[in-house]
Every structure is written in C-alpha cells, then in structure tokens.
Amino acid sequence: MLTPPVTNPKKAANALGWAVKEMERRYDLLVEAGFRDIVGYNAAYDRGDLSEEQNTDQSFDRIPYILIVVDELNDLMMVAARDVEDCITRIAQKARAVGIHLIVATQRPSVNVITGVIKANIPARMAFAVSSLTDSRVILDQPGAEKLIGKGDMLLLPGNTSVSQRIQSAWVDEAEVRKVVGHWRRQAPEVVYVSGVDGEKSGGSGADLFGGTTGDSDDDELLRQAMDLVVRTRQGSTSMLQRKLKIGFARAGRIMDLLESRGIVGPSDGSKPREVLMTLEELEQLQQAS
Incomplete structure (x- = not known):
C-alpha cells in the first residue's frame, strides 16, 4: 500500500x-x-x-x-x-x-x-x-x-x-479477507508508505533544513543532499536527483515537490527542468545557521 x-x-x-x-x-x-x-x-x-x-x-x-x-x-x-x-x-x-x-x-x-x-x-x-x-x-x-x-x-x-x-457476487467473509491481506503482505514484507499522499507532511521530531519535519533521518539527509545539488548545479531536474542520489523516479519527484513547497525551485513546467530560486549565498547562510 x-x-x-x-x-x-x-x-x-x-x-x-x-x-x-x-x-x-x-x-x-x-x-x-x-x-x-x-x-x-x-x-x-x-x-x-x-x-x-x-x-x-x-x-x-x-x-x-x-x-x-x-x-x-x-x-x-x-x-x-x-x-x-x-x-x-x-x-x-x-x-x-x-x-x-x-x-x-x-x-x-x-x-x-x-x-x-x-x-x-x-x-x-x-x-x-x-x-x-x-x-x-x-x-x-x-x-x-x-x-x-x-x-x-x-x-x-x-x-x-x-x-x-x-x-x-460472491460472499467474502472475514477469514477470506484476512487471507487476501496476508497474500499481499507476503509480496511486500517490508511496509514502506509514501509520504504526502493525504496532503500532510509526516510527523516526527527531526527538523530538516527547509523548516519542516520528515520524521526520518534518512529522508532528512536526502533532502539536504537534494537541496545542495540543485542549488549548486542550478538544475531543478528530477532525473538529476535520480542519477546523483540513486533513488527512484517517484521518490525524486516527491523530493522535488518538497523543494518547491520550500521555495527552493519553481513550479513544474512539463518535462523541462525547474527554475532554481535559491542562490548559492542563501544556501550557505542556511547551512551555517543549521
């Protein structure tokens, strides 16, 4: 799921x-x-x-x-x-x-x-x-x-x-529902939910560099790396995040959406790279403050 x-x-x-x-x-x-x-x-x-x-x-x-x-x-x-x-x-x-x-x-x-x-x-x-x-x-x-x-x-x-x-229509009792759910779980024993599907950012105690929280230290680190890459290379490209961070397309897209919500990059323009709004000086100041 x-x-x-x-x-x-x-x-x-x-x-x-x-x-x-x-x-x-x-x-x-x-x-x-x-x-x-x-x-x-x-x-x-x-x-x-x-x-x-x-x-x-x-x-x-x-x-x-x-x-x-x-x-x-x-x-x-x-x-x-x-x-x-x-x-x-x-x-x-x-x-x-x-x-x-x-x-x-x-x-x-x-x-x-x-x-x-x-x-x-x-x-x-x-x-x-x-x-x-x-x-x-x-x-x-x-x-x-x-x-x-x-x-x-x-x-x-x-x-x-x-x-x-x-x-x-067939009658499905509680026992059969549990069997079907068990079959799905066996196909993906490790449950990894996608954050932001319901419009809320994940809760947690770890604050990231963007002024929000992810609740996952690995995700926080990815966000930091993504912001650094985008600002320093001036490329608001989802595919660049995939290649440099070695992550999947969906995860890179979610990170890019977070960067947009924090004012790091501009909105999506089809398949074109996004405009990078944050300057290198602003990035360095933010990193020093954190």
Whole structure:
C-alpha cells in the first residue's frame, strides 16, 4: 500500500490530488522515454532497452500499477465536491495509460454524488439492490437495479456495451479477507508508505533544513543532499536527483515537490527542468545557521 487507509474525507480529497500529480509525472516520464503507455514502457524496461543514455540525465525505473479505491464517494463530495469531481474526472480520463486505476463506490446514488461528469468518465459500472427506479438510472442509465433481491444479486454494465448483465457476487467473509491481506503482505514484507499522499507532511521530531519535519533521518539527509545539488548545479531536474542520489523516479519527484513547497525551485513546467530560486549565498547562510 502507498499509504495507510485514509479515513478523513479532507485528506482523502488531498490523496486524489496527489494521484493527479503522480499521473502527470508519469506522463512526463513516458514522454522522455518515448512510449505512449505503461505497458510498452515496462516491457522495454524488462528487456533492458531503457539503458541510461549519454546525452541525458534521466534514469528509468519500472513503473508500478496503482489502484485507488474510494469506499464512500458521498463523504468526499460533502467536503470538496468541485475538487473531487475534477480529480476523479481527470484520473478516469487519462490515468489508465500510466497504470493508475480507480474504483468508486457509494451507498447514496444521487445526482449530487454521482454527477453527470463523473458518470460519463466511468463507463464500467455495477449496481446492487437499490430502493428506487431513479437510483438505478443514476448508476446504470437504465432500470433494473430496483428489482434485485439483494444478497449479492447485481447488475454489471461493462464499458464496451450498453446491455447490463445480471450476475451473482460472491460472499467474502472475514477469514477470506484476512487471507487476501496476508497474500499481499507476503509480496511486500517490508511496509514502506509514501509520504504526502493525504496532503500532510509526516510527523516526527527531526527538523530538516527547509523548516519542516520528515520524521526520518534518512529522508532528512536526502533532502539536504537534494537541496545542495540543485542549488549548486542550478538544475531543478528530477532525473538529476535520480542519477546523483540513486533513488527512484517517484521518490525524486516527491523530493522535488518538497523543494518547491520550500521555495527552493519553481513550479513544474512539463518535462523541462525547474527554475532554481535559491542562490548559492542563501544556501550557505542556511547551512551555517543549521
């Protein structure tokens, strides 16, 4: 898992914003590598075709798939409807090509929750038993779900057809859930969460050079090294951080975002290097003060 389950609706809305930024970052990487989607990119990486070229600072890592699950969309829409709608729309429209997928669920299928924009960009839908014809139309754009008998009885509307299929969902008990979770944990025995997914900086007692905290001495040291590299070389390049610090693309991108939030570099401009805002004199003064 990228992060522990996010239960606060405001933080969950921030997590969707993080996913949009990650999607854009992945598209920038595909542009530099010369591929149109994650399938071709990862296949080339596995073949060893993505070797580091001499005329670029970019280094490439395998891109993992990300699955985003929104358990109750209504909670998010009550907090930040416009932002949530925009994020879900962008993810549903573009993120599949870069390996980011989305599952959205709600127990309140109203037009205020499942808006027309959201529904238009999520073609594959499923409905369990609902209380009214209106609810069925909100989910599926057709009647039928109000006649389901419950207990896993459901209608599936695949994205490639307008004809729904009536199927039976399997019952999953607590023991089976634990088995599935155990299977996932065995694949990644060391749990390493991505900081900043929910919009909060990690807590901790260790203050870094940027006036914030990371709570991890290794991360603090990486931030110091990254700031020193960027300011001294005048290169606000994520790929340069990858190559010099020997870290992955996602981690280098998060460090660059932290540098931006601290005023060290300017905002992202596609695949171009960021503008370095801090001078060498300011860096040396900051290092002496710390």
